Amino acid sequence: MTISSQANVAYLLDSYPSLSETFIYYQILGMQEQGVIPHLYPKVTPALDRVHEVIKRLDSVASTHPRAGYGIGHQLAVLLKSEGRKFVLNNRGQAPFQALLRDFLELEPLLNSKIDLLHVHYLSNAQRAIKLRRYGHYDGKILCSIHGYDVDDIEHLAQNPITDEFSEVDHITVATEFTRRSAIRLGCPPEKISVIPEPLDTGAFPYFDRKPDSLIVGSVGRLVEFKGFSDGIRAFARLHQRGFTDARYVIVGEGEERASLESLIAELSMQDHITLAGAKTQSEISEMMREWRLLLSPGVRAQNGREENQGVVIQEAQAAGVPVVVTRIGGAFEGLLPDTSGFIVESGNLDEMADRMEKLLTNFQLSQSMGEAGASHVRRVYDYRQTSTLYQPVYEQLLKGSTA
Numbered sequence: 366m367t368i369s370s371q372a373n374v375a376y377l378l379d380s381y382p383s384l385s386e387t388f389i390y391y392q393i394l395g396m397q398e399q400g401v402i403p404h405l406y407p408k409v410t411p412a413l414d415r416v417h418e419v420i421k422r423l424d425s426v427a428s429t430h431p432r433a434g435y436g437i438g439h440q441l442a443v444l445l446k447s448e449g450r451k452f453v454l455n456n457r458g459q460a461p462f463q464a465l466l467r468d469f470l471e472l473e474p475l476l477n478s479k480i481d482l483l484h485v486h487y488l489s490n491a492q493r494a495i496k497l498r499r500y501g502h503y504d505g506k507i508l509c510s511i512h513g514y515d516v517d518d519i520e521h522l523a524q525n526p527i528t529d530e531f532s533e534v535d536h537i538t539v540a541t542e543f544t545r546r547s548a549i550r551l552g553c554p555p556e557k558i559s560v561i562p563e564p565l566d567t568g569a570f571p572y573f574d575r576k577p578d579s580l581i582v583g584s585v586g587r588l589v590e591f592k593g594f595s596d597g598i599r600a601f602a603r604l605h606q607r608g609f610t611d612a613r614y615v616i617v618g619e620g621e622e623r624a625s626l627e628s629l630i631a632e633l634s635m636q637d638h639i640t641l642a643g644a645k646t647q648s649e650i651s652e653m654m655r656e657w658r659l660l661l662s663p664g665v666r667a668q669n670g671r672e673e674n675q676g677v678v679i680q681e682a683q684a685a686g687v688p689v690v691v692t693r694i695g696g697a698f699e700g701l702l703p704d705t706s707g708f709i710v711e712s713g714n715l716d717e718m719a720d721r722m723e724k725l726l727t728n729f730q731l732s733q734s735m736g737e738a739g740a741s742h743v744r745r746v747y748d749y750r751q752t753s754t755l756y757q758p759v760y761e762q763l764l765k766g767s768t769a
Contacts, residue, residue: 372481372764374401377490381407381429382420384644385587388540388563388677389486390419392510393427395564395753396760403427406474408490417647419566430474440466448476456500468496476502482764484508488515491530498533506535506763512563513540513674513695516547520669527551536759540675541696559759562700563675564749569647570684572740573655577729580612582722583657583687585650585678588620588641591671593692593712595622595629597663600718602633604726607719612638612726614661617653619644647681654685658732659725662691665712673697680747683707683739688732690721700747706739 376393380386393403403426410431433439443449443466452469453462460468475497483494483503488511497503509530514521531537531553539545540563549555582601586592594616601614616626616639623641630639645653654660660682664673672695679689679700689707691698701707708721725732745751 372401372760373404373479374482374484374760375404375406375475375478375480376427377483377485377493378405378407379487379490380409380411381405382411382413382416384413384417384646386486387417387419387647388565388675389510389512390417390423391564391566391749392752392756394419394423395749396756397423397426398750399753399757399760401760404478404480405429406493407431415646418569419647430478432474433470435467435470439470443469449473452476452500459500468500472497472500472502481505482508482760484510485534486510487512488527488530489521489525491534495529495533506766507533508536508538508759508763509534510538511544511548513544514671516544516551517670517672517674517695522551531557535763538756538759541699543672543696543699544674559755561752561755561759562680562747563677564747564752565677565680565684565743567684567740567744567748570651570654570681572684572686572736574686575658575729575732575736576656579656579658580609580726581657582612582614582659582661582726583617583654583682584615584661584663585617585681586662586676587618588616588622588626589667589671590622590669591664591667591673592618592620593663593665593694594626596665596692596713596715596718597661598626598629598633598635598639600661600663600715600722601639602635603715603719604722605635605638607723609723609726610638614639615642615653615657616640617642617645617650650678650681651685654682654687657682657687659707659722660687660689661718661722662689662697663712663718664692664694664697666694675700679707680743683736684743684747686733686736686740688725688735688739690718690725692718702738702742706735706742 453465494507676697692712694712698709710717
């Protein structure tokens with residue numbers, strides 16, 4: 366079944382392209398395959414040296430509409446445009462003059478677009494959609510997908526306080542029960558929320574049987590506090606002390622904590638056993654996973670309140686047949702079959718982490734059976750072709766003009 370109207374859907378994004386938001390791109394791609402015509406409206410359009418394959422696929426079916434800058438020169442240029450002057454004059458009284466200039470710059474790519482539905486990714490982008498409707502340039506519904514930091518990052522919420530987003534947005538999707546509870550705690554009406562997992566393309570992470578002599582533990586993610594990689598390093602060092610001197614730990618990703626993690630590895634004298642591999646594309650990560658015995662997701666609750674919303678890499682690993690060890694934090698532990706496709710451990714419990722890693726490193730049959738169970742589970746629940754069927758009725762209801 367497809368969305369027969371060939372609806373023009375505008376996707377309001379933080380950044381496009383990005384190496385860390387493939388789950389958003391697969392959501393869009395899934396709806397395109399359901400019949401939607403996607404139009405991308407990112408805040409920023411960074412130049413990347415390399416991109417994931419999904420970005421190339423999305424570029425072939427979606428149009429991208431970058432916005433202008435916000436500098437004083439850009440603001441003055443608004444008055445030289447007949448459309449800019451008209452926008453300011455028509456909306457005087459709704460906002461201060463300079464705010465109207467900035468709003469025009471923010472909304473300009475959307476003003477003359479034929480849009481049937483606005484789908485906002487991240488709550489912080491909702492004001493763009495709300496303003497477009499408030500200024501009379503859009504009369505349809507607004508769907509917002511919350512991905513985590515929108516509702517649990519204390520610093521972000523202080524700088525971007527939630528005002529009328531929950532009342533103005535018509536429907537909200539979240540990936541996990543954890544994020545649903547967080548949104549409700551901040552004032553979102555429960556009846557507005559649908560829980561739909563963040564997707565992946567399981568075909569990009571094909572199942573491979575592990576080799577019995579593979580003793581590689583892997584982790585993937587930005588090198589930031591809530592990912593918990595310092596705990597992962599310490600737990601692996603304890604495993605090493607137990608005699609697993611042939612095992613290796615590979616952490617894929619880049620971020621602000623690289624220097625401190627390098628110092629920790631040196632402090633523990635683990636330079637020959639732990640590698641910070643840097644950022645990789647999906648295809649490179651998939652290739653690396655063929656050699657991994659298990660994936661460790663050692664997440665913590667960061668000082669700024671951040672916790673793992675879902676952690677799509679947990680599903681990527683399971684799709685590839687890699688069992689997972691995941692801390693009971695945020696919504697991360699919702700994404701596996703406990704004691705069937707992986708183990709859940711308490712956040713910060715280094716000995717428990719080391720115990721579970723040891724169990725999977727010493728019991729090849731267990732790691733194989735868990736890998737098979739995980740691959741089946743992820744293909745059934747998390748593949749973008751499956752999650753798009755959950756989005757479809759939400760889109761249909763909003764396109765008909767009713768609140769989903």
